[in-house]
Amino acid sequence: MVNDMDDKPISVVLVDDHALFRAGVRAELVDSRLEVIAEASDVAEAIEVIAARQPDVVLLDVHLPGGDGSAVIAAIADEYPDVSFLALSVSDAADDVIDTIRAGARGYVTKSIAPDELAEAVVKVAGGDAVFSPRLAGFVLDAFSRDAPDPAHPELDRLTPREQEVMRYLARGYAYKEIARELTISIKTVESHASAVLRKLQLTSRYELTSWATRRRLV
Amino acid sequence: MKDLSGREPDRHIGTAHAGPVAFTAATDRTRVLGMAMIAGGVLFLLRWLGLGDRIVWPVLLVGAGAVVAWQTDHVEVVLSGTERRLAIARVAGGMLLVGSGLAAVVSVSFSAARDGIFATMVVLAGAGLIFGPWIWSLANELTAERQARIRADERSQVAAHLHDSVLQTLALIQRQSSEPGTVALARRQERELRGWLYDGPIGVEATDLRSAIRDAAAEIEDMHRVRVEIVVVGELELDEAGTALVAATREAMVNAAKWSQADEIAVYVEIEPALISVFVRDRGVGFVPADIGMDRQGIANSILDRLDRVGGRAEVTSEVGEGTEVRLFLPRVVNSNTNGE
Numbered sequence: 001m002v003n004d005m006d007d008k009p010i011s012v013v014l015v016d017d018h019a020l021f022r023a024g025v026r027a028e029l030v031d032s033r034l035e036v037i038a039e040a041s042d043v044a045e046a047i048e049v050i051a052a053r054q055p056d057v058v059l060l061d062v063h064l065p066g067g068d069g070s071a072v073i074a075a076i077a078d079e080y081p082d083v084s085f086l087a088l089s090v091s092d093a094a095d096d097v098i099d100t101i102r103a104g105a106r107g108y109v110t111k112s113i114a115p116d117e118l119a120e121a122v123v124k125v126a127g128g129d130a131v132f133s134p135r136l137a138g139f140v141l142d143a144f145s146r147d148a149p150d151p152a153h154p155e156l157d158r159l160t161p162r163e164q165e166v167m168r169y170l171a172r173g174y175a176y177k178e179i180a181r182e183l184t185i186s187i188k189t190v191e192s193h194a195s196a197v198l199r200k201l202q203l204t205s206r207y208e209l210t211s212w213a214t215r216r217r218l219v
Numbered sequence: 220m221k222d223l224s225g226r227e228p229d230r231h232i233g234t235a236h237a238g239p240v241a242f243t244a245a246t247d248r249t250r251v252l253g254m255a256m257i258a259g260g261v262l263f264l265l266r267w268l269g270l271g272d273r274i275v276w277p278v279l280l281v282g283a284g285a286v287v288a289w290q291t292d293h294v295e296v297v298l299s300g301t302e303r304r305l306a307i308a309r310v311a312g313g314m315l316l317v318g319s320g321l322a323a324v325v326s327v328s329f330s331a332a333r334d335g336i337f338a339t340m341v342v343l344a345g346a347g348l349i350f351g352p353w354i355w356s357l358a359n360e361l362t363a364e365r366q367a368r369i370r371a372d373e374r375s376q377v378a379a380h381l382h383d384s385v386l387q388t389l390a391l392i393q394r395q396s397s398e399p400g401t402v403a404l405a406r407r408q409e410r411e412l413r414g415w416l417y418d419g420p421i422g423v424e425a426t427d428l429r430s431a432i433r434d435a436a437a438e439i440e441d442m443h444r445v446r447v448e449i450v451v452v453g454e455l456e457l458d459e460a461g462t463a464l465v466a467a468t469r470e471a472m473v474n475a476a477k478w479s480q481a482d483e484i485a486v487y488v489e490i491e492p493a494l495i496s497v498f499v500r501d502r503g504v505g506f507v508p509a510d511i512g513m514d515r516q517g518i519a520n521s522i523l524d525r526l527d528r529v530g531g532r533a534e535v536t537s538e539v540g541e542g543t544e545v546r547l548f549l550p551r552v553v554n555s556n557t558n559g560e
Contacts, residue, residue: 021390063383090386111394112394112448142453
């Protein structure tokens with residue numbers, strides 16, 4: 001978490017096996033709020049670098065040599081709970097993205113995201129908020145609307161009408177700010193709805209979530 | 220199967236049809252009849268040769284066994300539980316008959332050695348007849364299965380490789396090239412590669428809403444050099460109303476591509492039991508809805524007309540500097556006839 005956002009920029013570690021891509025993202029993340037402090041190109045290097053530098057946010061490619069992004073999260077999350085992960089991927093393979101989210105990533109964005117939106121997403125994740133790409137929001141809507149919730153954990157298996165509404169706007173490409181205006185609620189409220197949905201996505205016992213997502217190639 | 224993921228063996232790479240071809244019921248019957256006639260013929264032949272009942276009856280048994288067992292040689296790759304049990308029963312029956320034949324032959328006294336040898340040869344030939352085709356087809360089947368598996372493995376390796384290399388590079392080009400032509404080219408290559416890896420082939424007439432909108436968007440990306448990001452929730456087979464909705468969505472996308480000056484258009488489609496909603500949004504220049512020019516009015520009409528005919532409706536909201544959103548709604552015809560009066 002970021003405590004002194006005004007004094008200290010958010011520290012970011014880039015994990016991607018393409019050096020050119022890292023260079024590109026590094027060049028784009030020119031934002032006074034952010035500072036890229038290190039890079040890594042595979043799972044082992046990522047774990048080492050993140051443990052050594054303990055950044056606020058890790059921008060994590062879903063596919064890496066030597067394992068997947070979720071392996072990095074699994075190795076880091078318990079020991080360094082203050083490190084947040086944002087998955088950044090070209091992947092259309094839903095299982096990879098869902099695995100990364102369920103491993104503990106705070107959000108998912110595609111590599112086609114505009115530079116300013118990427119910076120904004122990093123800031124959000126550093127502040128503990130969730131980041132949904134339109135596709136991820138669409139996936140959530142589809143996954144949670146389909147059948148009856150698990151009676152053992154109905155609160156994890158169902159979206160509230162408000163959460164559903166927020167997800168719909170996200171799927172339509174609206175930013176939190178725009179959603180707040182449309183629904184005449186505060187941005188903070190929109191953010192807390194999104195975080196609640198992320199938590200449900202991570203904890204729901206909808207056991208076939210991943211295989212189902214793969215079948216529908218939704219993310 | 221419409222929704223094979225890229226990880227699974229893919230349909231358009233060619234599914235290897237496993238060896239044996241299923242015989243139709245008609246050829247099956249013909250064959251059984253043929254077998255019976257041959258068995259009968261052999262019987263008469265043996266009688267005519269002056270062989271005793273001790274030989275003739277075992278041969279008949281073997282023949283019957285062959286007829287029964289022959290029917291199992293078209294074991295397909297997939298057999299249901301009952302079919303499998305039936306097949307096993309048939310083979311067991313065939314083997315029982317052959318066994319009886321053999322037993323009868325063995326019981327033939329050695330004084331009739333000549334008959335015995337002859338009978339044994341007949342039995343062996345029968346066994347060959349019974350099991351030969353079955354073993355042959357089984358071997359073919361295994362080979363075909365192994366080939367299909369190898370092909371699927373190779374394909375998923377290629378897919379993973381393309382994903383980690385080519386798609387990444389195409390994403391990079393789109394991010395970093397300032398040349399619009401290059402970006403458009405990389406985008407098209409990415410789309411085609413994704414289509415090949417994950418979806419059905421492009422260029423085949425779409426039969427569901429998701430693919431139809433994807434195809435329309437692809438066309439617009441090529442024509443107008445914009446990105447169209449599509450999110451679809453739910454599934455729908457295309458019918459007349461669905462086709463009209465796709466056409467209206469296409470018009471809305473063209474409209475955004477032509478007028479908004481935005482470089483990305485977001486399309487969201489939600490298919491609910493009673494309603495299909497489509498949102499086409501851009502963050503472009505927007506306009507004041509009150510003073511829409513004739514051109515735009517014309518396009519708005521072409522959207523409205525298409526939807527009107529199938530009972531849908533459309534809304535447009537726009538704000539100068541904020542962008543435009545076109546919303547299309549198509550109520551689904553709910554089949555309520557069964558609910559009685």
